[in-house]
Every structure is written in C-alpha cells, then in structure tokens.
Amino acid sequence: MSRRTAQRDAIRAAFEAAGRPLKPDEVLALAQDAVPGLGAATVYRNLRRLTDDGWLRAVNLPGEATQLYERADLAHHHHFHCETCDRVYDVHVCPGDLSHLAPAGFRVAAHELVLYGSCAACAAE
Amino acid sequence: MSRRTAQRDAIRAAFEAAGRPLKPDEVLALAQDAVPGLGAATVYRNLRRLTDDGWLRAVNLPGEATQLYERADLAHHHHFHCETCDRVYDVHVCPGDLSHLAPAGFRVAAHELVLYGSCAACAAE
DNA sequence: ACTTGAATGAGAATAGATTATCATTATCAT
C-alpha cells in the first residue's frame, strides 16, 4: 500500500506553489526548503510516481535535455521559455485549430507551441 | 585549408534529397548509400562543421533527445512530427504574429510550432 | 608523383540525465 511522506508532500507543494513547469533540479531545490535532507533520487522516484498516478504530466519542450513536469489537471495551454533565466511559464491562450496548416493528407492530432523571449522579470532588467 | 571529401558531399546530398529535418542516424543511413564505409563520427563532425559554416541549422523539437538538422537557407517555417514513423516534415505556413499570446511584460522574440499526428504515408495505412 | 596535413573510421571516452541498489528510516494497520 501507499504511504504518505513529507518528501512527496513537499514535491507536490513545490508544483502548487510554482504554478509553472519545473525541472527535476528545480523541484529538488524547492522541496528542500521543506525537507532539507531530500535527495535527488527521491525527487525522480516521485516525479515518475506522481506522473503514473495522473497527478503530474511530462512536458516536452524543444532543446531541453531535461524532462519538465507540470500538474496534470491543467487545461490545454502552451509555454513560454525565457531565454535569459531558462524558466518556463504557462501561456493560457492558444492560436486555435491548426489542422489546416499541415500538408494535404497529413492528419493533425495535437500541436505544441512554444514562445521564446524574456519573461517579465528578465525583460525589466 | 578545407578539403572536399566524398563523405561531406554525401551528407550534403542527403539533406538536399530528403527535404526535411534529419537525425544524425538518418543522415548516416542515407549517406552510406553513396559512401558505404561512412562512420558515425564523420557524420557528427560534418553536421557540426556544416552548421558552423552556415549550411545547416540545428532544429530543436519537443521530446527529441537527438538533435535534428535542416538546411540553413530555409525560410521561416514549422514542423510536423509523425507519431507513427517518427519522421519530421516541414510545414511551410505559420500562424503569424504570436507576440500577443504572451503574458503582459513578456517579450516574445521567436516561436516554435510543432504539429503532431500522422503523415500522409502513415495516415493512408 | 610527392608531400603535407585535413579528414576519416573505429572504438574508447565523455557528459548529462535518469535509474538501480541496498542499507536504513519511518509510516500505518494491527
């Protein structure tokens, strides 16, 4: 059976507080505020488990070697990748139906849109 | 000084014939038709060199661990990733200016759009 | 044709993210 742990609680809390997709090392840093001794293996274990449980979802972004995660209950949205601080933010708008963009004969099932630039914090500097 | 080699010619020819972004192992397979003994190291060396020379450009796609390349002289466009055969195709249309999609204060410098689904060949089956 | 060193091919080495191992800790049904 499953047992509740302070480590997993802290990892969940990190996502709830961040409100944006997180990399494993970001999760580690954030969750270590609540659980100082937290180890990287535990973060990876729980990222996978929470994904299997349907609480998290893997986010695939261009050019990212590391796998990002976000809460699975979010509605369809896109992402903004800040080229300065390397953080990823949610963009809760969508250009809409893009199936007409594909060549004839191609069947479009989904799409991913990523904006690049500077986030508000980085653009202000 | 630079020397012309059959290997590099074959790699260039692979891109010209394919007309779509290629992974290193695809380049290797295609170029080996012209140069049977071609090694993987030579492919990687030339992908980097041709990129440095401005003939190729790296393509970053979501969820791709491997680095794709395409000819650098292509105009702005997007990509279609076939989930069946895993090939990537060019999509020569663009939804246009997307800067309004970003949150206030965010500065959009570029965007990447990827369509997912089945390419014509795979959808027909 | 000769010579120089750019380029290659094979395999070892590297790099980075993720996963496995295993002794230890701690949850929770009893």
Add this chain to the structure above:
DNA sequence: ATGATAATGATAATCTATTCTCATTCAAGT
C-alpha cells in the same frame, strides 16, 4: 507500541547521444 514493508538517501550504475583519440587515408598545392 510493534512489526511488516513502503519509502528514503547516498552512491553506483546505466543509458544514450555526442565527442575525443589516434593511426591511417587521401585531397590538393607544389
């Protein structure tokens, strides 16, 4: 409170893409 075992933490191991090493080959200026 106790015991079974789920979960953890530290570290080793793995995995895969890419780069390095180095002896050998070959392009091209002479």
